[in-house]
Amino acid sequence: MSSDRSNYNELMLSNLELGRELSARTLMFHAAIAERVGLSATEHKALDLLSRSGSLTAGQLAEVTGLTTGAITGLIDRLEKVGFVRRERDSSDRRKVVIHPVIEKIEQEIVPLFVSMSQQTEILLSRYSEQELAIIQDFISRSIALLQAETNKLRSNG
Template sequence: MASDVQRTEESTFRAYLDAVGLHSMAGATAAGLQPTEWYALSQLASAGALTSGQLSARIGLTTGATTRLIDRLERVGYVRRVDDPDDRRKVVVEPVAEALAGIGALVAPARSKIAEILDHYTPEQRELLFDYFARATPAFQEATEQIRSQN
């Protein structure tokens, strides 16, 4: 049986994850996007540019569904398709800088609040926090793939 401390830690962690998820959904809605489109745009912004196959693998959609997602993002001006400089047979998808600036404005309040929170930590504590983020990210990605592979 879980101790009160474990239940409190789990509850706190769940509340944190839910808050992050809800913030993402609110950001997507404010940007006129579906959550999957928001996530795809985040992946593109992080990578700079991806082929549709690379994007498909990252977001867990079929290639056909990813093509339709890219079509929608391109139609509303968030991404553009450009020739792959390394392979003329391929096209890469890249985010439109001006559109990302609009997204940045949407998430600026949260970024500012998180920066204020982080300012309360010592450099050593921040190092520990970011070590956790770096280690937890692949763990969540692996768990996501496990869920996807079961369906």
């Protein structure tokens, strides 16, 4: 029984270390993408969140990114300057500004940079059974929720 526990502990430690490595490699990959299109990593990921959400107000974008409204204003200014977003007054509340991703520019300049990674990820995932894919999906979904909660904790206690 103790060898089972020892193996479990080794696997836990190994997976925690692999998670750190995956996080670092993911960050470096997205930083390289951002650099290629003239954005910071934060601008790139905020644009990704915006493009998947559709249009958001500046306040909503601040909320989904966890950035302050002041930081979001500067970020939106930079994204607008390079043509990845456009601002528009909210028709129902003129005090609000809605941020729209410029999908054509994103598809032209950013999406092609992900083609190889997407293809390689599909090949990697195809190695797993349906049951294994469900476990991977569960782990990733729970990891996302955990990261959001921990990010919110860090931001609210800072």
